[in-house]
Amino acid sequence: MNSVQRKRPQWQQNLYVLWFGCFMAGMGFSLVLPFMSLYIDTLGHFSHMQLNFWSGLTYAATYLVTAVVSPLWGRLADRKGRKLMLLRASAGMAIVMGAMAFVTNVYQLVALRALQGVFSGFISNANALIATSAPREKSGQALGTLSTGSVTGQMIGPLLGGTIAGFFGYRVTFLITACLLAAGFILCLFFVHESFEPVEKGQQLPAKEIMHQLPHPQLIIGMFVTTMFIMAANNSISPIISLFVRELLHNHGNVPLISGIVAALPGIATLIAAPQFGRLGDRIGTQRILLLGLIFATLIYLPQGFVTNIWQLAILRIFVGISDAALLPAVQTILAKYSPHTVAGRIFSYNQSFQSVGQVSGPLIGSGISGFLGYNGVFFTTAALEFVNFVWVWHSTKPLRIKKNNRPT
Template sequence: MLKISGRPNSWRQNLTVLWFGTFMAGIGFSEVMPFLSLYVDTLGHFSHDQLSLYSGLAFAATYLITALASPIWGKLADRTGRKLMLVRASAGMAVVFFLMGIVTNVWELIGLRLLQGVFSGYISNANALIATQVPKNKSGQALGTLVTGNVSGTLLGPLLGGILASFFSYRVTFFITGCLLLSVFFLTFFFVHEDFKPVAKALMLSTRGVIKRLTNSKLVFGMFITTMIIQAANNSIAPILALYVRQIMHGNAATTFYSGVVAAIPGIATLIAAPLLGKLGDRVGTDRIIIIGFFLAIGVYTPMAFVTNVWQLIALRFLIGIANASMLPAVQAILAKNTPFEVTGRVFSWNQSFQAMGNVAGPLIGSFVSSEFDYAGVFISTAGLVVINLLLVFFNTKEMRNARR
């Protein structure tokens, strides 16, 4: 078994390394999106319907398996340590990406996308490790910083993937990403430190036992649903974003470039705002920050449906990045502050499962709404999702507000 070493006050170094790791994991999960269907098309002679089916399977496979596998890895992390899970996930992702670059048919690609989901858990275990190491009064700031890695990687990934595929090729892009993930493996192995005392298998809590250990299980499970809806809202516009840009630019030749900018700009805003908002949440209350974020998101998604030029859309997408910076880190901080140390791994892995379900549900919602109505309808329906989330969080955090009085 991997020997896990500890080092006093090492959480700041761990945070730096894990930020890079979660950033690369976010890129790995999202950068193939601009060309995945095009790559599938190179692996055989398919009809339009077959291409749509195989592309959909390849897209959804990773997130579906992630939702199923995350709780298993979370339970193992609570018994063997989070660093071991981080090393396992980063090594597995690197190998899978190298293999994706050499597939010869679509079923090999779909199989590897399934395997990518099996090797999930880097992000949830990074959050769990930091949550158990950082002082509680700094958890909002630390987790706010960490979550910018995943969010920024996920949002910037499509832009990077499109650039790499344009300059090199689809296959070379997989190889480059595999090399970057291999660097994550080495950095995690040598520079992440964890002082972990393994829990005997006989003493491991069942799922029911974990729930009983939670001081406020209603709040924790409410945060899981909140995570799923946040991800669904963020991803509901993914299938139509480039088409919407093309529509408001009236088919301009620069549509591809501006689509990349529109996709990437929320990540830049989140990168800037999340640590600041996380620190503010430690002072004034994390629940207040997340509710403000929901109001901002509602106020931004609605006018997106009525923009008349791409610069208006870019400005509104920047504001959505700020809203994300107030919502996603706040969820992580609330979980950290309401989860006992010995079950942190499983709680954060459950949260990742709900996040993966949101990643699957969001594009499906967006595709359905755009086919039944129009592109503008997707933004209106997304604002409706955020309203539901606002009401859910408002009632679930009532005890936190009462405790401050």
């Protein structure tokens, strides 16, 4: 080791701290989901139909509100800075999550879940900050690495949440999650630094003008819709995965544990593969990685509809994680590379709105399809959705292919 240590570039320090913050945010959103319906059941006397209704509403409330308010926070981020938005999101989520431990009825819980959506935006602003501070030639690798933080948190969250709830009860789990989110706030406060020039309110362009002034507006809008498709496809399996596992096990074995492992496998694969795809995209073109990832996802979802045992499903879910590693990070990299830094906050917040729509519509699609076509039909429908997304991306990225073909040799 050299006696004189080189100082780490600021963008790299931000990346490491924000990775942990995104990990906390991802875990904060997913840690309570495995027992949310059970927690609701302790708040009153509900029929089976009422419990399903309140569980669905409680789940959707956060994402519906996020879809609406994200552009407002993005506009403020471009005026006041992304670090301020990171502190606002992490502090707000910590307070709201802690308050959920003290609710006495389901109406309070739904209201707090909606308020959690108001304080969303940590991950989108982390992406915006890294996108505007990392060197362009390393943006794919940096955003690919950052994306693994939230993915890992979402992967570990359900397993950790179920374990804590089993030992300490539901309410203590909310308090522990609040403490973890508070830790993310403290790290951002002291260790994240942003070089930011405030933009006056009167100097900000309206959304319509921003789109007109972008070099490739069709590409940016196309990536928003692509994000929605990706999240809808990923979440379409969520409502039926444990039921499908139970069917494959013929009602034998530890279904909750095995379901948790199967659900976590894609996240493990994404954690390993995402930085590699980001680095490769910086070399061969991020749009190529995105297109290949969508084709691969289509081919991987199809055979899941034909599996006959849990091992086949587990192996295919690992490959789903590899395809995921090529998708959302690629979209975020394209948004970063083809959007001016002055509007990055709004661009990533619009993308989060579309992401939230996908997170709500995906489970609805999965539940609806499974009712008509069975569990296998959900996988076939998801494969079709991924292929439609491929066609959409092929059309949306046409300006990049034209630009490359017209480049002088």
